[in-house]
Structure formats: structure tokens, C-alpha cells
Amino acid sequence: MTVDEALAIAEVVLDGKCLNDVEQLIFRQCWEGRCSYQDIAQLSNYDDEYIKSIAAKLWKQLSDAFDEKVKKNNLQSVFKRYLRRNQVNLHRTQEIEVNLSGANLTGATLNLASLSGTRLLFTNFSEPVSCQQDLEQALLPDHNTDSPREIIKSEEEHQQIHYNSEEKIYLWNNFNFHCEEQIKIAEALERANILFFPNAKVRLTTPEGRSNQEANFLIFYQGKWGILELLHPNTAKPEDRDRLFETQGICIIHYYDYNRCNQEPDDIVQEFIEILSQELS
Numbered sequence: 001m002t003v004d005e006a007l008a009i010a011e012v013v014l015d016g017k018c019l020n021d022v023e024q025l026i027f028r029q030c031w032e033g034r035c036s037y038q039d040i041a042q043l044s045n046y047d048d049e050y051i052k053s054i055a056a057k058l059w060k061q062l063s064d065a066f067d068e069k070v071k072k073n074n075l076q077s078v079f080k081r082y083l084r085r086n087q088v089n090l091h092r093t094q095e096i097e098v099n100l101s102g103a104n105l106t107g108a109t110l111n112l113a114s115l116s117g118t119r120l121l122f123t124n125f126s127e128p129v130s131c132q133q134d135l136e137q138a139l140l141p142d143h144n145t146d147s148p149r150e151i152i153k154s155e156e157e158h159q160q161i162h163y164n165s166e167e168k169i170y171l172w173n174n175f176n177f178h179c180e181e182q183i184k185i186a187e188a189l190e191r192a193n194i195l196f197f198p199n200a201k202v203r204l205t206t207p208e209g210r211s212n213q214e215a216n217f218l219i220f221y222q223g224k225w226g227i228l229e230l231l232h233p234n235t236a237k238p239e240d241r242d243r244l245f246e247t248q249g250i251c252i253i254h255y256y257d258y259n260r261c262n263q264e265p266d267d268i269v270q271e272f273i274e275i276l277s278q279e280l281s
Contacts, residue, residue: 003031013065013082017060026055030072047055062212175199181230181261185217188265194273195220204244206230213241218250221276225251228272230261252276 007027011018019027022044029040038057041048055072062070062078118132130162170177175198177183182198189196200218203210217228227250231237242253252275 001076001079001083003028006031006075009079009082010062010065017061019248022051022054023058026051026058027073027239030055031075035072039056067072085155092125130247141243179258181258184265185228185230185261185268188269189217189219191266192269192273193205194269204248215245220274221273224252224276225250226254226272226276228268229255230258232258 005208007019007024011025015174025044026040029035029043034040038048040046041051044051059070059072066078066082068078068081088183170180170183172183172186173258175186177186177198186196186198197218200214200215202218204213215227216230219226219228227242229237236256245251245253254272254275261268
């Protein structure tokens with residue numbers, strides 16, 4: 001098992017929680033046998049006491065998740081026991097497959113994860129699945145159905161999807177998105193080397209008091225802030241919310257149709273950056 005495979009399993013066990021950069025650094029170094037916090041601190045330019053503190057919290061989270069003591073020098077053995085205990089098989093394709101033979105999945109949550117970094121899938125089952133049923137048909141119903149059991153697989157190499165009975169959450173580079181069109185824009189901004197905050201949540205003062213507000217893409221370019229929003233057809237613009245942003249000095253707010261965001265994301269990003277540039281001149 002590689003360290004990347006172990007990190008993917010850890011994310012599943014931690015209910016989808018991604019380890020941050022420092023936690024991943026500690027995990028990777030300890031997995032490879034370099035368990036000295038002083039050495040890890042030197043690699044990261046962090047204080048060794050800070051590394052030790054973060055590591056202690058990480059081992060506590062993993063211990064709770066695995067239901068056994070996790071320490072810096074027993075990571076590999078804990079993960080191997082987890083795989084055996086849950087009848088998980090690692091295939092050459094690096095896909096984790098859980099053996100469900102004879103299992104009644106009533107009220108259970110099934111987690112499947114591809115360890116190649118391509119996708120992480122979650123689905124909730126409200127009905128029992130017998131071992132006599134065709135497993136593929138049970139887990140992958142017709143794509144035209146509206147059933148909450150539907151599993152959607154990502155076509156993007158780095159894109160991941162979480163799915164439950166209420167909504168889909170698309171993961172891209174450890175950011176959550178609400179739809180594939182948002183990911184298209186994020187990828188276009190990435191290609192353009194633009195600093196951006198996806199689905200940025202902020203606290204603002206409103207006439208009714210302080211409240212949370214969210215922008216699809218809060219973009220910073222050459223000293224100027226702007227907001228790029230995706231707009232569903234037949235959906236009204238949230239003008240009251242936009243006025244709140246304008247009172248804070250973010251006056252450049254432009255909306256783009258979802259279909260165009262899907263088909264022309266690079267053109268949209270270029271148009272938006274040109275608008276910001278014009279405002280700067």
C-alpha cells in the first residue's frame with residue numbers, strides 16, 4: 001500500500017475530511033518511517049512543538065475513526081488491519097472494492113474510493129440489497145433515474161464527487177462545488193493563473209444585522225476585487241446581496257449563464273479579467 005492509497009483510505013474513514021498540508025506532511029513522513037518530529041519540522045520550516053501538537057491531534061482523530069490507538073510508528077499496521085477487518089481488496093487498478101456478499105445495507109452508507117486520485121464516491125442506501133441481486137445493477141442504476149441511490153462517476157482525472165440523497169457535492173483540488181459548471185470556471189481560472197476564492201463565504205453587515213453571504217467566485221486581479229457568478233436560467237439576480245458587496249467596495253459583479261460556463265469557460269474568464277482591467281485604467 002502506498003502513502004497516497006493510505007491517505008485516500010484515511011479520508012474515507014474520516015467521513016470525507018481532507019487532511020491539510022501540515023497533516024499530510026506529518027502523515028507521509030511517518031508512513032515512510034521518518035518519525036522524528038524535529039526532522040519533520042526541519043523539512044517544513046515549522047517549529048517542532050507545532051508539528052508535535054498537530055500530530056497529536058491527527059493521531060487522536062485517526063484513533064477515534066479506526067477505533068484503535070494510532071501512533072506515528074504504527075500507521076502501516078493499523079491500515080493493514082483495517083483492510084483485513086473490512087474485507088477490502090486492493091486491485092492493480094488501485095480501486096478499493098468492499099465485499100458486500102450477504103450484506104443487508106438497510107440504513108447503511110456505502111463508501112467506495114478510487115486510490116488513483118480520480119474519484120471518491122459516497123452513496124446512501126435506503127433499501128436492502130440482497131446478495132442475489134446483480135451488484136452492478138444495485139449500485140449503478142440507470143443514469144436517467146432520479147433515485148437518490150444513483151452513483152455519479154467523475155470523468156475529470158482530479159475531480160471527485162460526493163453524493164447523498166439531498167445534494168451532490170463536487171470536489172476539485174479539495175474545494176467543494178455545487179455543479180460541474182463551477183468546476184469548469186475554476187479550471188479556467190487555474191489555467192489563467194488567477195487568484196480566486198471559490199464559493200467564498202463572508203460576514204457582512206446588513207440592515208437587519210450581521211449575516212453570512214456567499215459568492216461563487218471572489219477574484220483578485222491586479223489589486224482589484226470582483227465577483228463572477230453563475231446564473232441559472234429563469235433565476236433572478238440577488239440584487240440585495242450584490243448591493244451589500246458594493247457597500248464593501250466590491251462593485252464588479254458579473255453573471256454568466258450556466259450553459260455558457262460549461263461550453264466557454266476560458267472565454268468567460270478572459271472577458272471577466274478584461275472587465276477588471278478596464279476598471280483599473
